[in-house]
Amino acid sequence: MLYMHDLWVNWFEGEENGYNVCRFHEWRKEDGIELIDQIPLLFVSDELFHFIENDLQDLPPALLQDIHRKTYMKKNQERQTVEYAAVVTNGKDVVVFDTIGYTLPVKKSRLIPRQERLVFEMVQGKIPEPYYMDKNIIKEHHILSLDPRKMAGLTRRERQLKQLLMMALDQLKNSDHPEEVRYWLTEWDPGQYRSIKQFSVQEAWERLYKGTCSGWSTVHEELCKKMVKGQPFFETIWQGENERVSQHMNSRN
Template sequence: MNYESDVWVKWESGKVNGNDVSEFHEWQKEDKVELIKQIPLIRVTTEFMDYVEYGLNRLPEDLLVSTENEAEVNNGKKIKNAFIISNGERILAVHTNNTKIPIYKSRLIPRQELQFLHTINEMAVTEYAFTPKKNVYGYLNLEPRALYGLFRKERNLKQVLYMALNDLKITDNKDVNKLRYLYGEWNYEGLNGVKDYTYEEIIDRLGEEMLMGWTDKHKRVTEFLVQDDVLLGEIFAAYDKPQVK
């Protein structure tokens, strides 16, 4: 097995969508960054890379056995299962936190990413048996293309927007006039096209039209949606703070 030494990581927990794992340029001053003294490096197929990067799926037993206690942090403490995987193009550090799924994920610093990719391309692919999972996407689990190309702050705010839309979908107070007003804030030119839509149809239309990108209009709609929701308002305010690098 190949190993890499003195690897810097910023573990992020529960990231189903690989696009939501912060790239190095998005790491911030207050983020906790850890130095891993030794960690296995494994070349995998693109299909297995997708399985790990875009899900919280159960890892193959032979991968867990081969990497058990093979990683260690600066004080010599062993990590039960941590490793870096790559298909030769993408690369990701993984930490199971004593489970059988990739609870923690991290990108790498650019210098080490380039170095490890060079090493990976000299390595043989390790094949693992696994059952591909079809991810079910929705307002609380956005599909990868909805977050592609967005910065960390934009991704976080986009998720707040869709959490607020989801609350509108399940609320008992279905005010279609308020929803039409909201749609007009988003797409005034298209307002006449939804005048005969039901409450649910307008939400679905909003969800489809706002799926890609992040603009000032996305932000204005989000601000409107969270103004009467204390919890989402606090989350929005926390994510909307100026970022310090």
Template sequence: MLVLNDVWVNWFEGEDKGYNVCPFFEWRKRDKIELLDTIPLLYIEKELYQYIENDLDDLPERLLMKIHNRAIKNGRAIEYAAVVTNGEGIIAFDTMGYRIPLKKSRLIPRHERRVYQMIRMINPMSFSMKKLRNQESNHIFSLSREAMLGLSRRERELKQLLMLALDQLREGKNLDEVHYWLTEWEPEQYQLIQGLSFQKAWDRLYQHIYHGWTIKHEQFCQQMIKGQPLFEQLWDKANQIDNDTQIKRIK
């Protein structure tokens, strides 16, 4: 079995979208960065790789048995942890003793290069699966990759915060309130907006927010969360950490 030694990982827990498992250049000082003594490396087929990267579901039994207690941290075995690649992307995972990839991490550039070198002359392994998703499951709290394309870590966090505010607006079912916020977004459409039902107004606002991210989105987010302590804390966290010095080099 292929093995990587002295591997830095930055665990993101409970993520079912690969875009939330940040690449090295987006790592922050306050992240959960750890050094693993050793971790097994598996070269797998593309479909299984996508399943691991963008899902939180049971891993193949044979894969789990293959990596059982093979990863080591501080001299102690980790029950199920590995680095997997399909030859195009790389992700590490730790099941925390369960059967699903609860913690996920990217690798530092030096280790990524090493992975591609190690698999250069071998073929991907095949593992039978009970099920594979035909398409990604997307909802307001877990947007599609298209909705996050090209955004920085800070922008993704703020967009997810804005979606939380939109969900709260939807749950309130207050027609005047949704009309107000939609008018804030497109004031030139005031007359049209006044004739919209709650659902049509909310759907229209959602579509505006869903696509892209601009300074207008950011200002709108700040307006919507004003006076809500939990949301304001999330706003402050995203913006405060964004000013931290990024990790430039890990030896």
């Protein structure tokens, strides 16, 4: 068993998609960075790596058995045992997970670049562990868990706001005010105003969803801002992301 020591981690909890487990260059000052004293390193197949990185389902029992209580965190100068945690790599990428006592990767983190390079050096020339995986597990993407291709190239802030927009769209789909759908589609694509009046509610919603789920632009941002207005939970997320931008700009001036 390979082990790593003194690792800095930035946990993202309950994230089933790897694009939301932020790379080091996207870590923020307010993130809760923790120090791991010791943790097992597992070299696994591409298939198992992507499963751990991009899903929230039960891990192979043999893997859990191999790492059981072999991780130690440092908190207030005390060494605390962790039930199930590990650094995993397929030789091309790295992710750290902690099940917080369950059997699925509830918390995930990336590593700082220097420690990532060390991972690749440690597994060089080695063979991946042959952990059994259930071949019937199929990952399904949907409006609240977009396909990674829909998030490609976006910053952490843009991904957060895009997820917020998708939450608002999902709420819109299930609302009791069908005319709102045509209204928001007109906001998104005012040039289609005459045609939009002829669309059914379902067709209007599908066009709005398909139009907004690709990329990110100022038009996306404006639509998101308008759709979340007056909804306290959504507005809190919106304001949080935009306050960070203001703070960043002020710190540069």
